[in-house]
Amino acid sequence: MKLKTGDGGWSPYLAGALVGVLAIVSVYATTQWMGKTNYLGASTTFVRAAGLLERSIFPERVAANEYFTKEKVRVDWQFMLVIGIFIGALISSKSDRSFKLESVPPTWQDRFGPSIGKRAAGAFLGGIVAMMGARMADGCPSGHGLSGMMQLSVSAFIALAMFFVIGVIVAGLFYRRRYS
């Protein structure tokens, strides 16, 4: 098994196993210092970000919203974790020179051509649908896929199976034809 990939990355088995170690250290550290076990996750932060943005325009609306009240609009542990992901990816990609400005990924371009507008529309609309799904299911591939599976939660097995099976079907249909 190779520990490095051709472009200077690490084997996904190695990098993944280290995320497993990080998850263990993180649940221990959060329990010790925050008094509550926190698991890796990302999608609740999008609710808090939406709440923070919306609050700057319509403060009463956010205060009266049941879901924002339930999820608590604030910059918490997970919010900083999500910001950290950006910084960590930037450091890693700059240090091994895999940082690359990309506006339209190759697979997308093969199917829909080089239009940035089309890619932007796809990413935006896909983002709306995906986040509504993640909030309904109460987790994304981090919260369900990693943290839920590590805990052997029933919901994680079902959610991950749905994410992937539906993803495979939709991707198969969506990227099937080639751009000409």
Add this chain to the structure above:
Amino acid sequence: MSIDQILGLITGVLFGFLLQKGRVLRFEKQVGAMLLKDMTIFKFMLSAILVGMVGIQILASADIISLSHKAMNLGAVLVGGALFGCGWAVMGFCPGTSIGAMGEGRWHAVFAIAGMVVGAAVYAELYPFFKSTVLVWKDFGKIGVTDVLNISPWFIIPVFCAGIIWLFFWFERKGL
């Protein structure tokens, strides 16, 4: 910054670093998995689960940490999971990786992030409707596989780990 925020930031930087090193942030890797051409993200996720699961179950058995299952709310997980799958295929990122993809220069992720913030706001608006429909169909509560099968996690974990390792050999044999 509070201790919570500092801890989150440090964890996030390490998480983002490893996600980038594993090359799993990219649209190509995510969509590649959904097109069944490139299993990098599964090698990464399942390796993390394999290691993390053993450690977390040991800590939980010793009462050092507490497990926090997400509710097995059938309608929510099935409908929400399906919606997520649809959006994920088109967007080509998941919530965590979209932020990391921005960090490694794949700036079209900004549209995905904007869409997800809007999606979260729409969900918050529609929450009363979902709460009286999809979310109340059938809720099995916060259950683990061990509760359902009524056996110790230490019977499940070796079987689960063996399955994952078998899958790894299969991926490598198929060159996925």
